[in-house]
Amino acid sequence: MNRQALPSPGTPIAQVDTPALVIDLDAMQRNLAAMALYASERRMRLRPHAKMHKSATIAKLQIEAGAVGVCVQKLSEAEALAALGVADIFISNEIVDPAKLDRFAVLAGQIRLALAVDSALGVERLASALKARGAHADVFVEIDVGQGRCGVAPTAAGQLAHLVVSHGLHFAGLQAYHGKAQHLRNAAEREAALRHAVALVRAAQAGITRAGIACPLVTGAGTGSFVHETESGLYAELQCGSYLFMDRDYADNEPTPRAPRFEHALFVKSQVMSRGASHAVVDAGHKSHAIDSGLPAVWQRELEFANGGDEHGVLRPRGDQGVAALPELGETIWLVPGHCDPTVNLHDHYVVVRGGLADGVVEAVWPVDTRGHVT
């Protein structure tokens, strides 16, 4: 219903209407290659999180570059990506609703599909749903390694793995993701948090062994911590997502030693639509970028972004230049989102640009295929 036409390939980026969600394709491809190389050199499986980019096009680029498949958080994401040709998906999350588990079982009959469990009820209902549809899936026991959200205590992993096996399900390993650790600013603190997580994984593995069960795989890790999971010797699969776009929040972290460097590749193009004596206002607010991990950074300008509400951002000068740093009415301002995942989820399309933000041209428009797929 939005009658504004999407930009055609070849359109100069300067002519793209604002606000727009823009991928710097050159930067994204360098990030894609850097992570693929990191994983392959260390013989780690890479299963990037598609909850971040929500795009079948990007998922396929990752798989072409060596990823074994993708993760998602929601069944509706898996259904949509599968319909678009992504054939190996891990829902790294729990489902306990019987109607949803029936849909899961249908999908499991069509692609290679996996799910996390953290309750006896979840295991029982999953087993019933798969049996009713004659389908198979990989089942990961999720353990809480410090996030304080889903997952059983590591000491309970053996018992739950046993329940998985005793229901005739395929126990595929441990889901052990420490989301909170990703955002610790200090590299030593992140390393300490992951050392603790790895100890918990080891304890869970011991419990599974005591239950007489083999643990085929430990999967987890995010962009803020994957070096530690890789070097633990326990994890064999990385779920990093944000490396591809690098939001402001990850870039604010003290770099992890031995990690590849990733560049910002996702931007919101905005425009100054009001100009006061001491501030300017752009046409992008928190309906254009998520603010759960803080406000966007203004790209390569001496400007501070202040929250102007749903549809506005207020820019104020910082540094020595004073108000001379303020942009003029109509000027383009590039924003680096604080958090990529929920920012992407606000938009229906990516405008994909080749040749840089200043002089680049639109190479493609990619749909955000699983935008709003929260069920």
Add this chain to the structure above:
Amino acid sequence: MNRQALPSPGTPIAQVDTPALVIDLDAMQRNLAAMALYASERRMRLRPHAKMHKSATIAKLQIEAGAVGVCVQKLSEAEALAALGVADIFISNEIVDPAKLDRFAVLAGQIRLALAVDSALGVERLASALKARGAHADVFVEIDVGQGRCGVAPTAAGQLAHLVVSHGLHFAGLQAYHGKAQHLRNAAEREAALRHAVALVRAAQAGITRAGIACPLVTGAGTGSFVHETESGLYAELQCGSYLFMDRDYADNEPTPRAPRFEHALFVKSQVMSRGASHAVVDAGHKSHAIDSGLPAVWQRELEFANGGDEHGVLRPRGDQGVAALPELGETIWLVPGHCDPTVNLHDHYVVVRGGLADGVVEAVWPVDTRGHVT
């Protein structure tokens, strides 16, 4: 692409998949009627803000109940609502981009359309665009009455109104909205902020009179403050939006004396998908509800909602019950969003329920027509 079918009319709300954005239609209709009555009894024009509900269906219900039209913040919202039959729209915001102003002029040839201006450049470009299309529009001069965002200083209103008139445009009055005042918790503080705003409006009007121009209308006001604008004797049009759904944030305000009482009418239906010893986890995170005005409240349960990330919410007991208050796996939990506008913008559809949240049935599914219309 989300293959999950939308619920059909008659479906018990208990069977609706989660997370879902749900309107309690009985409560919404009471809110709709209460505001319509308030405005009509005081001979105030009501032009509700459709940036909140983003729905042509709801805009038409408001107009049927007496509203003169709606406000929006973005041209693409106006284009979409106009295409769906909403024929009187005020874009209560500035546009300075020439390509966008040309689209504005095209739309102005089709419906009654208005725009705010706060710069000479904006006036000049608007005049050129309308002239090129042979179209007419209402032009409001926006003044800053305390928001610190868009709008000229009240002392500059006369000069800008003069520029509007001298370009052959129709000067329709003053846009004077104080967004920040809406969220002051204390009723006396809100009243003081609005007293200041009203004084600034009076100063702006005096400047316009001195410029020899009539000021036909002052428009503004939100759900947190409209009693004061109404009682000022200066405002003749109210732009309230949130009254219809009443988010958690407005309900947290100390009530304004002489204001009608509005009820919560917008909810996110969620479900417990993980359960620990001291907490439960629901399947709704900040991809299902906006958190710019704080976290959602848990409806009619002794539970505190903690941020669990994009796709999760963590529930902890509060009050005397302790962990006995925690819900079981699979239980439905109703969330009252902190801020309606950006919460609605996350969803493609409203599930509209008649008969209450406990036992109600789906009466309709309404599209969120201008979801993601940020341009």
